[in-house]
Amino acid sequence: MMLPNAVPVSWYLILSAILFSMGVAGFLIRRNIITVFMCIELMLNAVNLSFVAFSYELKKIDGQLFTFFVMVVAAAEAAVGLAIILTVFRHRMSLEIDDVSSLKN
Amino acid sequence: MTESQSLWLIPILPLIGAALNGLLGRRLPKMAVSAIAILSVLGSFLWVMKCLSALGNLDTPHAEHYFTWIQSGALEIGVDFMVDRLTRIMLLIVTGVGLLIHIYAVGYMDHEEGFSRFFSYLNLFMFFMLTLVLAKNFLLVFVGWEGVGLASYLLIGFYLKEKFAGDAGKKAFIVNRIGDFGFSLAMFLIVITFGSLDFTKVFEAAAKMPVEAHAGILTAIALLLFVGACGKSAQMPLYVWLPDAMAGPTPVSALIHAATMVTAGVYIVARASVIFDRAPIALDVVSYIGLLTAVVAATIGVTQYDIKKVFAYSTVSQLGFMFMACGAKAYSSGIFHVATHAFFKAVLFLGAGSVIHALHGEQDMRNMGGLRSKIPQTFATLCFAWLAISGVPGFSGALSKDEILIAVHGKSEWMFWVGVVTAGITAFYVSRAMFMTFFGEYRGKAHPHESPLSMTGPLWVLALLSAAGGYLMRDLVHSIGPETASHGDHGSLEFIIVAAGLLGIGLAAFMYLMNRGLSQSVAKALGPVYRLVYDKYRVDEFYDAALVRPIQAGSESVLWKGLDVLLIDGVVNGVGRTASAIGGILRRCQGGHVPSYATWIVLGAALVLIGFQLVGGGR
Amino acid sequence: MSPLNLMLVVPLIGFLICLLTPKENEGLARTIALGASLLALVFGLGMIGLVVAMPTGFQYQTDIPWISTPNIHFHVGVDGFSLWMVLLTALLTPLSILASWKSVQHRANLYYAFILLLEFGVLGVFVSLDMFLYYVFWEISIVPVLFLIGMWGTEQRSAAAVKFFLYTMTGSVLMLAGIIYLYTKTNTFDFTQLALLTANIPHEARWLMFLAFLFAFSIKTPLFPLHTWLPDTYASAPTPVTVLLAGVLSKMGTYSLLRFCVGLFPNEAKEAAPWVAALAVISIIYGALVAIVQPNIKRLVAYSSISHLGFVVLGIFAFNRWGLDGAVYQMVNHGISTGALFLLVWFLEDRRGSLAIADYGGVARVAPWLSTAFMVATLGSIGLPMLGNFVGEFLILQGAAKASFVWAVFASVGVILSAVYMLWMYQRVFFGEIAESIAGYMPDLTLRETAVILPLIVLMIWFGISTTGLLEPISAANGALLNLIEGPARVAVMK
């Protein structure tokens, strides 16, 4: 098996796409709200990877700053999201996403 | 330019009276209320006298400008007053007769609820009527024109709790509005044609235009003005409001619906004589309408039993005479008849009011009779008016009526003969009313009593005026306008007219004094014709069936419930339903489950990307 | 800060303060609301002097960049036309607040807050000189109406609110599309520049924009056949709010028609004039005919409003000095007279709790002053001379007659019909036997109610007799508009 002697940035991007798709797939198939939430984090991480990869490609650190901001937002989101999950659980005594369908109508 | 006479005081004084009585009247004693009302009109009358004496014989009109009312582009309308010879007559009639009727009303309204409200309205009417006659432009005339309509509406509906009074008031206002519709359209045409509404400018410009052999702009203006006049002066086919207007208190009937307001139409035709002179077609229409109205109203008058209704139809008929005069270009004769009619018709109404007052509200002549001895003063004064309207020589009514019919004779012979017959019918029905009321035996139950001095006093003054007023006013009136044909030898014509009047009286005497039953048998013999006339030719019913009901039903079922609710709202709701139907399909996709939403997003993203690829995008 | 900016800011601050007041204490909220609206009125009155002196240009302009891309400014100003709309708004708002004084109990702080927000939005619409800013204010004015109807309305309020919302939003969206399209063609939102630039836009594009604007404003005005939201909305809104809806919000439609439809697309407006005028005439007669048969006082006045606004549109599209002057004059006076009518209807409703004409009768004998005030408002509404509406109607009809005599004939029929429906209603409510249902409780005007209605009656009489103070600046502004449309500046650009 021949290994290339260098990894192009595009590979990183493809890895990012794969991780992102896995996050989406998890979002689609999982029913536990917390797991679904973790899938979202997975997607965010995948996006972060592509930001950093582009940053490397362009040799500018703005992409890293975007990643930084995404992290901060993710942290905020996690805090609020988990609080909401707590609330939902108290109300419905369930973490099944199928049971939470108040978006209907 | 003569110095200012402060003409504005003439209408403003009654307005102040109206305001005082309207705002404070409920807290003032009746004495104060009547003092305010009478003094304001008296002041106005005296100021008219003072102005007129200061202005002399008015070779040129006297005009005063106060302030600009409306200014838009090239159109400027001022609040301008003007006195010329025509205005002079009208001012004298309005303030003079108005003053007397105010005094009379103090006695008549003594026991009524809403004393101060009544006088407030009456003064308000004086304000608008004086504005109407003093105005120097059409729009200001229109102010008075609509204003007297309003005052008339308020006064007809004065007895608040009576439904028919309110109905009559509303009817009067609305029919008047139809006339005003014509008047305002005439104004629009005047502005477009002459660029102004000012009398001086308009008539100067109009005087330079040729006589229109075929219908042209002047004819249109004249006809539209005449539509307005028809509404206000109760001519065919807009006369229907006037008989109903008798629902108001009797002094109102005398002042507004006999002496002053209803003559506004004649006034405006005389005022716009320059335009009418150049529109012969319009003049013909005026004559025909006047004649038709005179005949129709006179025949209805013959059959009525309500004493006020008889006089109301008589008013309509006499107004027809005035328009006949105008149609024959004898404007000054028309105005002359306005003046004499104001006197004798005021007496007739006030006398009728006195009778009604004496009988505690009874108006049906079948329940009267023999009142000659019970209320002698009323009877005596009414006699003057009776003879005057019947055209007995020596009384003023004969003077003006003769002039009119002679002028009509100059225009068309057959109209003259119809007019003479109508004059005869006039004499007949007034005599009938007199005989039924004052002669024979008393058929009623109430105990009649003579009216107080405040009522009989004005009656006497007006009675004397209806005898002699014609002679006093003749020169004043004839100074107005072009010389009429009346000067000359018309002995034979005059004889015919007088004979017709006397014949009418005689016939009435024969039917109602000597052969009491005759009238019934005549009525029976005429059968359906009599019924038709008695029902006033069923014009009201016709209007009701042809206009009022279709409009109401159409508005309700077609426009409102059909077009509005069903069609337009239906379309709007249909759009809504379609949207929600589509939404119903789409709703399946939104079960409220987050993963299925996510699936849609993924699907969409994939499709967008593939689409990009297909169209060769990406770059 | 210019008085204009202060006038805009005051209701907004009042709105925020009212939101923060405790909901139990309705007295505090309404005092604040009244104070704020009166303060705005004072600032408005303070602007009269300068604007009347120079009515043709925009005075008290503020032009601050707001968003850089696209180029949106906070650009406001008043001229001899918009000033009166502003003053009308500033006058009717405190009266409406004062009229609701004791009757709103439920969440009163929110109620008054929304009324102030409404004032803020409407004032903004009238003074905006930046199309985007104008759109923003337009939308701001819709939101409080929705809540006011939805939360404090009467019969079928949610349905009415939805109907109002759908109609208005359809118009708004079209208008937004028009504004954005305009921007893409001219690269500016600024009205003062746009007025000269629109001539350069291709013909088809101009037509599209004109139609979008026309449609949006016709809904707001409303013009037949886009009017069916109006009776439901007016009838369902709490009556003091209806005063503002009829008095002020409908003027947003006619104001915008004149300022934007005609001001920006004069040639298209001229070409479309016969069609629009025909719709206006239909509105006049149609509104009047349907008003005749309404069994409900409020709906009757609502339909009469359709009829009267038809006159305004007719005047605008008569395209001459008289018509325009009359239209603007009528806008002001219609605001006053309809405002007064709805206020008086509210007084009746407040006493009897009903709006059905059949529930009334003989009120005149029990409450004479109320009846007198109602009579004056009625007469004003039917265009009696010496009251304000007459002058406007006369000029409108005169202008219409000059443009086409047939229009004037048909429109004049509307004048007749107005007497029919108003007097018939008046007669059934105020004359006749005293209805049993009102015999118990129909007191005459209270001091507060007198204070509410008296200014409007005084203004009606004032504007009916002394018109020049109001008409001169209006006429001057309209003259400037006509000059702009037909004058050399635009013609030069057209070449």
Place this chain on the structure above:
Amino acid sequence: MIPMPNLDVLGFLVLATFAVLCGLSVILQKHAVASALSLVGVMGSLAVLYLMLGAEFLAAVQMIVYAGAIMVLFVFVIMLLNSGSERPAKARYFAYLVGIPSLLAFLGVISFFILKELPNTSSVQFGAFTQGGPAPVGRLLFTQYLLPFEVTSLLVLIAIIGAMVLAKKEID
């Protein structure tokens, strides 16, 4: 003779494989705690990848904030709610039948895009790009990106308050 692979290549391959495996574990584990731990694995490998891309500061933050703080928060909540493994429920055919194929299509197309549109991207060499240290990042953060930074801080503050309010209602 197989040449000694370049550490950059080897590191990437190992870490990428590890990340993908952990990712699969995240979405396939029935138990939430197992998923959470797998996610930590993904994050860790990503941190190393960041480092290889020259983002030193971010790598550290990734470990501390993400793998540390946020994941601890997750684990806390999982423990608090005592959520066991998912119970089997009715299959979501829609998600399986539409979602997964479109997802695969999405992945395929986007990979194709990346390879087709970005064929000549530079090779990654550890140490080739050194601007990712705290100093350059901080400088940029507090000059050009000061306003977003402040806004973000406000956002975090609001998030904290929001979380508190949401949780407090539960106690009442």
